[in-house]
Amino acid sequence: QSLAELEVLCNHLYEGTDLAQRMQAEKVLLELIDSPECLSQCQLLLEQGTTSYAQLLAATCLSKLVSRASPLPIEQRIDIRNYILNYVASQPKLAPFVIQALVQVIAKITKLGWFEVLKDQLVFRDIIADVKKFLQGTVDHCIIGVTILSELTQEMNLVDYSRPSAKHRKIATSFRDTFLKDILMLACSLLKELLAKPLTLQDQQQQSLAMHLLKLVLNCLNFDFIGNSADESADDLCTVQIPTNWRTIFLEPETLDLFFDLYHSLPPMLSQLALSCLVQFASARRSLFSNPERARYLGNLIKGVKQILENPQGLSDPGNYHEFCRFLARLKTNYQLGELVVVKNYPEVIQLIANFTITSLQHWEFAPNSVHYLLTLWQRMVASVPFVKTAEPHLLDTYAPEITKAYITSRLECVPVVIRDGLEDPLDDTATVFQQLEQLCTVSRCEYEKTCTLLVQLFDQNAQNYQKLLHASSRNPLEITVQEGRLAWLVYFVGTFVGGRLTYTSTDEHDAMDGELSCRVFQLISLMDAQLPQSSNEKVELAILWFLDQFRKTYVGDQLQHTSKV
Secondary structure: OOHHHHHHHHHHHHHOOOHHHHHHHHHHHHHHHHOOOHHHHHHHHHHHOOOHHHHHHHHHHHHHHHOOOOOOOHHHHHHHHHHHHHHHHHOOOOOHHHHHHHHHHHHHHHHHOOOOEEOOEEHHHOHHHHHHHHHOOOHHHHHHHHHHHHHHHHHHHOOOOOOOHHHHHHHHHHHHHHHHHHHHHHHHHHHHHHHHOHHHHHOHHHHHHHHHHHHHHHHHHOOOOOOOOOOOOOOOOOOEOOOHHHHHHHHOHHHHHHHHHHHHHOOHHHHHHHHHHHHHHHOEOHHHOOHHHHHHHHHHHHHHHHHHHHOHHHHHOHHHHHHHHHHHHHHHHHOOHHHHHOOOOHHHHHHHHHHHHHHHHHOOOOOHHHHHHHHHHHHHHHHHHHHOOOOOOOOHHHHHHHHHHHHHHHHHHHHHHHHHHOOOOHHHOHHHHHHHHHHHHHHHOOOHHHHHHHHHHHHHHHHHHHHHHHHOOOOOHHHHHHHHHHHHHHHHHHHHHHHOHHHOOOOHHHHHHHHHHHHHHHHHHHHHHHHOOOOOOHHHHHHHHHHHHHHHHHHHOOOOOOOOOO
8 A cells, every 4th residue: 555545544543533434444454464565564654654643553553463473573573673763763752652652562572572582692681771772862762761661561560361371470570570670770760860950840851751750660669569460449458569679779768758859849740640659669568678677667658748748738739639648548558556656756747647637528529539548547547546555645536536526527517518509419429428437437436425425416406407497487498408418417427326336345335325326316207207298308318217227237136235325
């Protein structure tokens, strides 16, 4: 096919809106890949194509060609790789998506030929040497070099289910043991150099380089080190299985300092990548360190948290805020409360984290998905209290009730805003509500008396207002709806706290408090029933049903040994 025909094909494939044309173009593309002229046509597109899409088409064809089950001859694959390396080196200003597509071809060739030998040489492994040439060039060349390492690391980590998994593990393990540590150290040293000349961070190219370097570090730290290809969605249990020979990198305080410094000096799009790296650093497996080393490492992490919370302007960016919340949750996933309380500055830091959490809960409409991580942190801290054997105070009895109070009051305060502005009601997302209530349940049991007193007070106040509105001479439907929305939340809270009894060793005093709370819900039920059939509120009804289920589980079950104070 002539160049003109190929360009028309690109147009139909990437810009066309006519479905029939696009399907025809895809058919031609598949024929092109299988034809013996494929390589010469790709070369034609790369050297004479007039648009970025022509280059992208060539990269797509090459990618499919080198991934085929029956591989091309080894000499040919070496030629393709060297050709692409020279091509991107001579044209560093190509569109980023073209560079990425071409670099992916190099990564695929390298991975699939990792163990192949030509003239006693493992020919596909000299990629690092090739990359070093790029790193000595201009900023654009540097970016290409970093992109090659990044794509290669990602490709090595990618499980291709059409090939034997044992072979994939063998290649990934060999890559991990021979190159991955060097790649991480190289990325860190380049980031240090970038930080040393901060004036140029206004420069787009420098920012682009910083972004690619941070993504490279993230790819190294996200590597599946031991082949358990962890499920991405299970974010809570993450421990990063850092190889033992990386200890030196992790033991140098400069490593953590570098990423905290990057967070403070980069614009939000990039600083959130620095935080993502720190999330992985905070999740390094415990057994990587001896006890004194782990204490020092944790001390450096906490020092960084303190700096971020003392200069919180970066956290107004939702991306930064979310990653920081994940970072805080990981601290408790990976370290014990007993280790946290002996860290220098623990009292100041726990106060800063508590204030940050309270502010976050009060701004309920901002980043609702991040609150989960903050509640995870407090839930795990409070759950660990019975096991702490240190003399240092954990101070949770001071802050946990404040967190519980902030959650309760902020949810009641959101009701009029949601109704007035017609916003999405958080109560409608029951999965999230139940998850958060379960976390809150653990936190609320710390200094339970304070929580119960608050709830009784709020319940009485809202129920009285509700009664007044119902018996008023002129009914105000909007006010009634607001009041019912608040009561629905309060009933959910009572159900949560009553239902949480089984998970905690309960006392008679606690049972008596549960009784105080429960009797108020039963009174509300008769008040609601008196309204029927003229009016009813589905949200309150659902909350009451949920409360009754919790009450039954806790106090009406067959396994209760004694009559409780309820």
